[in-house]
Amino acid sequence: MKHILIIGAGLSSSTMISYLLERSYDYDWKIVVADVNKALAEQKIKKHANASAVEFDINSNLALTTLVAAADIVVSMLPARFHPLVAEECLKQRKHLFTASYVSPEMQALNDEAQEKGLLFMNECGVDPGIDHMSAMKVIDEIRAKGGKFISFESNTGGLVAPEFDNNPWNYKLTWNARNVILAGQSGARFLHNGNYKYIPYNRLFTRTDRLSVLDYGEFDVYANRDSLIYRKIYGIEDIATIFRGTFRRPGYCEAYNALIQIGLTDDSYELVNAADLTNRSFIASFLPEPEGKEIEDVFCEYLGINRESDVFKKIEWLGIFEESKIAKGMKTPAQILQSIIEPKWKLDKGDLDMIVMQHRFEYTLNSKKYRRLSSMIVIGKDNTNTAMSITVGMPVAIAIEEFLNGKFKVRGVQIPVIPELYEPILSKLAPLGVEFVEEEFEI
């Protein structure tokens, strides 16, 4: 019998827990789900005979020691900043660890000790990071094995609303953490294009978009992610001339969101003096020049050099940003206030399904010919619990646990799934679950 401890029963844990519970009879697994909110943990295990729910606060060290002691492997689905705490305990008690998050420097520092003790600390095993690594490395390893030489690699991912439920002017609904969407891109972006390093500041990021098609799902705009350069090393393609990672949105979203950025509404670095007295309308007026008798809608348009018939203006107006409704209590920074205005408008309604879109675009040469390879994945959510986001984040972790407990992974230490031993079995089991890539290749 193996004991699996899962810490954190949030949205991203749902599909993972279901997957593990379904297989728990076959494999003789016992699963403990620990969360600060015990009811949430209970809801996830649905009184399953092989599972138990416990109330657990990560700030209580004693409880962590006891929980880890009873486990064979530990899965941390907590916010990433807590992983090192869990990892230290796992080292102390010689337990394996799984997370879906980026390897922090603190986590990386534990590599040697984990290896010495024969422990696997598996990270970046969700969708982005996770499925992106696995699917990209599969193509990279395959093309390199044939003797291909990479010129360009662009990789884009987006969490969106499924086409059937895509019925608002932004063609966007919130399928994940709203705050991350509001603050996206604030550090600007850097990438490599045709051998030239490129830097985009935040105030230009949403204007420097590319338009791409993915399978028969129509067109998307892409804005650049923070730092694409580091992926040269991670994927072992250090001499590539173009490397770019971006985020998918539907056409028009970026141009309209840029208007909010330009005005200053996405700033989270200071609090408004008089937030409690504001309405949506006086909030936006605070960022505009004096109206001097004009309607502030017109001031807004003049300020941005757009007109009231434009799609940008229509999208902004639809958010209710010019309405005389009171700002929600407790909102203080411009970004908090903007989020409180946007969140109800971009809400994923009951019954709405979400969609994850991922596409890698490689260019490479082989035998003096040049090829483009597209590797595309679309996952549509199943219901309000098993969303596309929950499936693609949780399933790779769940499969990684399954395969590890089946003895498939020999590698130890702090790992991410960029080697065949790790990505092959996970991708193989993801495909029949509908998480799979369509490959297209053309000579160019």
Place this chain on the structure above:
Amino acid sequence: MKHILIIGAGLSSSTMISYLLERSYDYDWKIVVADVNKALAEQKIKKHANASAVEFDINSNLALTTLVAAADIVVSMLPARFHPLVAEECLKQRKHLFTASYVSPEMQALNDEAQEKGLLFMNECGVDPGIDHMSAMKVIDEIRAKGGKFISFESNTGGLVAPEFDNNPWNYKLTWNARNVILAGQSGARFLHNGNYKYIPYNRLFTRTDRLSVLDYGEFDVYANRDSLIYRKIYGIEDIATIFRGTFRRPGYCEAYNALIQIGLTDDSYELVNAADLTNRSFIASFLPEPEGKEIEDVFCEYLGINRESDVFKKIEWLGIFEESKIAKGMKTPAQILQSIIEPKWKLDKGDLDMIVMQHRFEYTLNSKKYRRLSSMIVIGKDNTNTAMSITVGMPVAIAIEEFLNGKFKVRGVQIPVIPELYEPILSKLAPLGVEFVEEEFEI
């Protein structure tokens, strides 16, 4: 005999030291100038019989104790972050302290103890902060005494090149710390206009300018300073409907500087990957979309929506930013590189004189009539040492010391010159030195 210890012999100390030395025979003062660079201290005292120069590193506590012990009053012209260290020593040894810098929370915290011990810790006694406080409060106190009620207060200051030497396309030369000019405005700005709080993000700051005339010195553009709101409390005008503080530049400067901001060249938050390999031209290209066969000058213009005949483009081109010259060694962030390109172009040449421009604009009602009061100061530098900046920063401190030693100031504790006891004698002695305000008033 009184001993004056001056710590820091930089540019802003020159005029102050000369002023104190000139009066040292009359008053029987001995002056010690301490600087980490002894030669600089020696250069400032010019072998004067009443002065001595010492080498001193603020990080050496022992030397600070000895120097302060020998002094009756201490003047800190060090960077502001060192003032608390000097202030603590002054408290310990019961010495008075003078600085030209803003009162930090650390300095403010010493107020009670300084008062108990009967010590004056005088701060914000330069030009901005300093002369701005004194001259504004003089008008505020005068109008309030008549029964006037303030509607609006706008106060603008700029360090510029004197008109006779104003001979480059930017109508600007560096008369002070270049880095501060390059990074100016990055926190955005907040102010109050007609009772409405206004917020401007950095990427809009240099587009939201006002154009003003000052005496017969022609027109200036003004961009908003960081936080104008705090001055309501400092000046005791809490119920005013408009309060705004800004920085003067000549017309056209802000619009052109905004182009550099928009591109991302003023960012100081990250280092370029390949700074050592860049030329000015490849540096700017890193921030632009791919040229695709076009000249990067054209890409630059298209990106910003300007044309090559525009004044903005001509100013930018004149900086040499499109030239194939190597980037200076050791420059890493965009802002550092930009500064290294701009600094030689905006250099104040030998013989060039600088200029400080300050103007307060009050609106108030009195006996049912409405008035505008303008209070304007222009100071032109005398030579390369006694620059307008050095005069206006150093002279108020020097006079404050003189008046204090003459027993004119009874107030104690941490102070700034906003009360008549402090500002009246300083302003009276500044006027005959050419640092004076021209008052204009109109009914409106």
